[in-house]
Every structure is written in structure tokens, then in C-alpha cells.
Amino acid sequence: MANLMYWQAIRRAHDEEMTNDPLVIAMGEDIGVAGGTYKATQGLYEKYGPERIMDTPISENSYTGLGIGASFIGVRPIIEIMSVNFAWLALDQIFNSAAKVRYMSGGQLTAPIVVRSPGGTAHQLGAQHSARMEKVFMGIAGLRVVTPSTPKQAYGLLKSAVRCNDPVFINEHELMYNLKGEVPDEEYFHPLEGSDIVREGSDITLFGYNISVHWSLQAADILSKQHGIECEVVDLYSLSPLDRAGIKQSVSKTHRAVIVEEAEAMVGVGSEVMAIINEECFFELDAPPVRVSAVHVPIPFNHKLEQAAVPDAKDVVKAVLASLGKS
Amino acid sequence: MLSTDDKKRLLQEMLFARRFEEACYQGAQEGKIGGFVHLYPGQEACAHGVFKAARPGRDYAITGYRDHIHAILCGADPKAVMAELFGKETGSSKGRGGSMHIFDVEHRFMGGYSLVGGPFPLATGIAKGIQLKGDDDISICFLGDASNNQGTFHESLNMASIWKLPVLYICENNLYGIGTRIDRSTSELDQYKRAAVYNIPSAQADGQDVETVYEAAKIAVDHVRSGKGPYFLELMTYRYRGHSMSDSNAYRDDKEEKEWAKRDPIKILRDRLIAAGDYTMDEYKALDKKLIAEIDDDIVKYAEESPEPDVAELEKYVLADNDPYVRINLGGGAS
């Protein structure tokens, strides 16, 4: 096992997949000569050249569409969008072309692209650089959405996404590129569907994804040590499709649920997971499920306001205590 | 130069296209074809001339929603195209696409798309794929004049130029985007000049004369295939019907329509062949009768009699079936 940072794990996946298949390419702004905003392609321009590590103009919609067109004839592009805030500009091509082409061609054509992009509130980047957009991608049929919480997932999900025949959106996080973790030395493919139980517990289930898995784990630690409450933490690394069976299984065991998300509650992961609980195992519940979400505001610049807008482990602790009637 | 036989074949194909589209009009009028239907009469010389100069079925082609004839020229079975319009399981997209979304990937017709400007980057990306693979195919993108006001036009042409991609952009300039005349929407009326800004060789040609289109397209195709990068060809043309079935066409004046009717691409070619003594009006009339009968008795009948898709298969084709990377190592535990 190597101890790698999140960005190093992503870089390694690029490198292996590009060595494995000459039709795997990477494209994005500043990914080549400059080495990548978050170093995800560092050194690969020198190794694979400008035809396969493509520095694109600042034309998110069209370079994404270009990747989609190339994927129609066998190319496997890994498309980096510097920040999810800029992915809004590429939604036309991702949604209207990549996600729908298999269906509207009656299965003749597919767009096996990977779009990677970091979202989340970083440190004081303000409203136009702090979007959490996973909810937008999740609602679209024909598109897979995954979101790695660890370097191992970042590596294994990217490798699977490159080889999968569907278009995959990988939601990364601006604050997680330097996160360290164990990554297997041997080649590893993470399943694109499912969920991981990252902490076993019997009293309540915390559903998280990406950075909120970490808040959930911190909260679980505090709750165990200070309150004797044992949380189960489930990592929903696949946001589309969501793991209905996994959600049902854990709630049927703990009978309580808190969904932790960095995004606003409205039309989000939490609402979807709650709906699934309702549909799958409503009568298993001992208490209403709870969401820990961001406040419904554009993310403010001021540090205090920013912190108040986005949840953290303390908010998770509070929600768990409330759910168990201990607050 | 086109031989007399080539010209006769083109006349036959263009007349077939005209009658095919009229049958679509009829089907839509009768309520047998649903959704938006955009027809090609008036513009036939554009696609026919370009494909004559290219390698249909081998070169990749892509276009917007006015796509029936482009698909057929690539090699799509007209029966499957008509069946698609009827929403049938035997349709080219198994009834999941409709008139605006015809595909025939086997013949490298990479689709009709209904977002204006959407195909620009897709065509450019197909060209990137061709370049990576080192093939001598080219990617041909057919779109209308009004599409050039989308950002994708500018973004795609810029990238095609810097990377010297083998893509041929064909602009079928019919002077309108639905009901808005080009001079009300577009600051530069000559579309080929807009491409030139991106250092892409470009030209403008008469889109009503299939021989002229062919000659212009030959230069364009040769340029792109020789590895010199993209090319942009603007063809001046006119559509004889409304934008789509629901369009009353009230925004165009009679005089303009009459002027363009005189320049009917089928008449131009037919009369030229007759004047040269290579063809007779009787032959033309016989051909027309034969084509109409073939379309009615064969193609429309097939579409009408074909089965509809099974509702049990509603969710088929959303994602790949049983993709191995979806479930590998399932139950692998904490990661």
C-alpha cells in the first residue's frame, strides 16, 4: 500500500490508463504545460505529448463537446473542468449530447467520456467559485455520477470511469487534493455503483459523500467518545444511481438516519435519500430522518459567514443528538 | 467534372429526396408522424453535392434536426428513417429518436441533434478522433446560418483551427432561423467571412446548383483530407416550406419565395440535362411517378405496418447493459 495524496492518486490513474490505451486522452484548461490546477496531470504532458494531454482554450462547452464527439469513435477522453462553477457552461453538451445519445440513437452510439471537476466551498472563494453541483448532475438519466472521498476511491473510480461505456461525472473537491490515504500498489478498479460502510454502528446511520464522509466520521468519533452513541457511516460514493439496497440495509439495522451534505437541502442528495428511505423502509424508522445541509444562500466571502453557510462535524453531532432525543 | 451519368443519378436522388420529404409532410398532416418535422425541399443540392464529393458511409457526417436526407445519403435505409418518423421499433433509432434524432452509426451518420449549434463541437471531436487514429476519413458538419450565432460555432472553429482537425463545416445558408431573417439576427451576412477570422479557409457557393456545390465541395473535401486542417463552405440556399410543420411561413414575402422557386435545384439540373439532349421530360415524368409509387407503396407502408416499441423496454438504452466496471469488487468493504 502506498500512501498517496488525492491528487497523486488521480494522476496515477491518468498515467496508467493512458499507458494502457493509446486512445485515452486528457483535456482541459492548463492541464498540460502548466501541469494542472490541482496537479492531476502533472508531468503527463512531457510523457504523452500535446495530442493526448490537450491544453484547451477557455471554451468549456465546446471542448467538452469535442471530447464527446471523439468518444463516439473510440477515444476515451478524461475531461477536466477546472471548477464545477465553470461546468455550468458545459451542461448543454454533457446533458444534451453525452447523456442522451445512447437513448435517442436506440443504443447505436455511446459517449464514454469522463468529466472530472472539483466542487465545494474552499476558503473564501465567494459565490461564483463555491458551487456544489452534484445535485444538478444526479437528476439526468444517461449519466453516472460518482464522488470520491478518499485517494483510493479517487484512483479506483477514475480508472473504472475511463473503462465504463457510459458517460461519468466525477465530482471532486477543492479542499481534498492534499488529503492522504492508502492506495493499493496493484491496479485497482472501484465499482461505479454501490456504497461503502466506512464505520459500523448500531444506533444511527450517517449518510455522507465526498467531504461530508469526513465530517460524518469526525462526528461519529465524538458521539462515541462523549455520548456512547455508535454511528454507522455510509459513504455514498455513487450519487447516480444511488444505492437503494445499501440505504435500506443500513436504515433497517439502525432505524435512524442523518444525511450529511455540503450542498443546500433543496432538491439534493438528502432529499433523494430521504425519499428512498420512505419508499424502501419507512416502517423501520424510529425517528424521522434528518438532513444536515448548507443554508440556502449564495456562498458569502466573509469567513464567518462562509462557515455559517456550510455544515461541519458539529452540526452532525447536534443532528444525531436531536434525532436520539438527547439534545 | 461530373459525368452525364453522375448528373442523372443526382437528379434521381434529389427527386427522391423531394418526394420523400413530401411524404413526411403528408404523414405529419395526417397525424401519423408526431413531433417537430423539418423538411429539406429547396436545399437538396447542398447535401447531394457535398456527399457526391465525399465518401458517404465512410466519412463521418453529423447535422441538426433537418436530417432525414443527410442520413439517407450516408446510406441509411429510407424505410428505417420513415419508420423512425412514425415512432416505430423498426426505425433507425428504434422509435426513441424521432425526426430530429436520426442516427445510422454503421453508415457513419452520427446523428441529427436538435439543439441549435450542438453538433459543432461533436463534429470537431470526431475529427480529433480521426486525427488520433491516423485515418484519412473526414468529419462533415452540416448546419444552418443561424447556428453560427451560437458560442459553439466560435469555440469549435477556433479549436479545429489551432489543432488542424480534419473537419469540413458546411453552412446551409437559407437566410432564416425559423422566422428571423439573417439581416435581423446576424451582423455579418457572409458566413464564410466569419470562419475566415479563425484562419480557416472558406468559400461561398450557389447552393441551388448541384454541380456548383459539387465543385466547391471537392476543393473543400480535398483540402481537409490532405491533412491541411478544417475548411468552411457556405452554400446559399432556400427552404421551400416553413421551418417545421407548425410554421405558417408568414414572415416571408411572395416575391422572395417566387424568386427562389425559379432556382429550384431539381429544375436547374433537369433543364440542363434536357437542354444538352441527355434527358427528356417524359423520362423525368416517368421517374417521378416511379419514385412516388416506391415511396408510398414501399417506404410509407413499411413504416405504417411496423410495430411500435414495447413499453416494457422503456428503460432500455439509458445506460450500457451489464457494464463490468459498475459492479467489480462488489462488497469490497471500506475504501
Ligand SMILES: Cc1ncc(C[n+]2csc(CCOP(=O)(O)OP(=O)(O)O)c2C)c(N)n1
Ligand atoms: C439551443 C436552441 N435554441 C433554439 C432552438 C429553437 N430553434 C430550432 S431551429 C432554430 C433556427 C435555426 O436556424 P438555422 O441554424 O439557420 O437552421 P435552419 O433551420 O434554417 O436549417 C431555432 C431557433 C433550438 N432548437 N435550440
Ligand SMILES: [Mg+2]
Ligand atoms: Mg437557416
